[in-house]
Amino acid sequence: xxIFYDANCPLRNTEMQHLKDADTKHKIVLxxxxxxxxxxxxxxxxxxxxxxxxxxxxxxxxMIYGLDVTYQAWKTVGKYRWLKIFRLPIIRYFADVAxxxxxxxxxxxxxxxxxxxxxSSGQCTLKPRDKQ
Numbered sequence: 001x002x003i004f005y006d007a008n009c010p011l012r013n014t015e016m017q018h019l020k021d022a023d024t025k026h027k028i029v030l031x032x033x034x035x036x037x038x039x040x041x042x043x044x045x046x047x048x049x050x051x052x053x054x055x056x057x058x059x060x061x062x063m064i065y066g067l068d069v070t071y072q073a074w075k076t077v078g079k080y081r082w083l084k085i086f087r088l089p090i091i092r093y094f095a096d097v098a099x100x101x102x103x104x105x106x107x108x109x110x111x112x113x114x115x116x117x118x119x120s121s122g123q124c125t126l127k128p129r130d131k132q
Contacts, residue, residue: 001029001058002028003054003056005050022074027076053066053100054103056068070083
């Protein structure tokens with residue numbers, strides 16, 4: 001499974017690093033949409049759309065999006081089986097609406113939840129606190 005994500009988003013980057021740590025069988029490849037050669041290596045992936053909503057490619061070549069990516073990724077590494085609740089028919093609709101809201105505002109949400117995080121070139125660090 002290949003996950004295409006924005007490594008300059010502190011929340012998304014943190015999740016992907018936790019996912020990679022849990023991926024002991026190396027079943028997931030993480031691809032940063034900000035890589036300078038991304039479009040050359042993945043011409044079939046629309047970078048602008050992938051920046052707006054999480055994209056992944058399954059080993060079969062099928063593309064999946066949004067919460068389907070999150071669920072499938074954690075399922076692949078054998079963690080967070082409870083996420084399947086978000087794929088149940090009635091809950092799925094509301095979970096997808098909430099995800100789309102989150103995806104649209106993820107940078108602002110990241111700033112609120114992780115105010116000292118700073119990401120560049122796929123690396124996130126904590127900004128030093130001002131001394132008073």
